[in-house]
Amino acid sequence: MTDPREMPEPARQVADAPKGNWVDRFAPAATVPYLRLSRADRPIGTWLLYIPCLWGVALAAMADSFRLWDLWVALSCGAGAFLMRGAGCTWNDITDRDFDGQVARTRSRPIPSGQVTVKQALVWMAVQALVAALILFSYNRLAILLGIASLVLVAIYPFAKRFTWWPQVFLGLAFNWGAVLAYAAHAGTVSLPALLLYASGISWTLYYDTIYAHQDKEDDALIGVKSTARLFGDRSRPALWGFLTLTLVLAAAAIVTLPVTGLWPPLVALAGVWAFGWHMVWQMRRLDVDDPASCLVVFRANRDAGLILALFLAVSAFL
Structure with missing residues (x-):
């Protein structure tokens, strides 16, 4: 070495x-x-x-x-x-x-x-x-089984770029599994709100990892690696707006379908979805998909966007 x-x-x-x-x-x-x-x-x-783990445990606690x-x-x-x-x-x-x-x-x-x-x-x-x-x-038995099952997704993901133009879907399936696992670790079960939150996370991953993949699109084209960045090409911005919108709709649906006592907890959580979305809109306004440096900065900004939603969900659970 x-x-x-x-x-x-x-x-x-x-x-x-x-x-x-x-x-x-x-x-x-x-x-x-x-x-x-x-x-x-x-x-x-x-x-x-x-x-997504923070999202999952906070949503369950709501x-x-x-x-x-x-x-x-x-x-x-x-x-x-x-x-x-x-x-x-x-x-x-x-x-x-x-x-x-x-x-x-x-x-x-x-x-x-x-x-x-x-x-x-x-x-x-x-x-x-x-x-x-x-x-x-x-963790409890269900969470353990979910954690073991996630290994299948982890194993498959690196090969996805070889056989599909949508490797970001496989990344989303793996990266957001923690939302379901953490929900199960609290609740001992997996219900519709957890699945909707998981789907929201997958859409979010499609959003931020398509941005990330634009850094390598020229090299990827030369060596034959597939990605949503190459798939959408000049149509990437409309696609990103679509993923952004779907992310917010699914996150809001996860909150609305959760059986919660009282009005304030879901209202605060939905305000978190709005703030999450506002941050992503801000990202889109500064994004230049043809500038690798811009793509990397905007990609990294999704940490703050995700933490905003996690914070609002946590406050809602305390309420």
């Missing part, structure tokens, strides 16, 4: 990682390639995996109020999101190693740049998944 600290300056940082991130600045040299495999230097993905147990669900889902996002990204890099070496943004990743071998990456993936399993087994 090549020590990244001994590599030439351009190879010492992954191309799309924020400059001055904590991994590059503070992590011990031996751990840097593995943390990069886990995308620890790019925490936005962990946030986007974690936020029906019968928060419990002390929900604090554990919220905190442990954060740790689980970090670990499973890391395991999923490691698996993605293993399967995409040949593609990554041909794309400017990804050729500096640990496997194509020679910092980590495939065997080392497999071991690292297994370690992360096993630690995440310890967290999962603290």
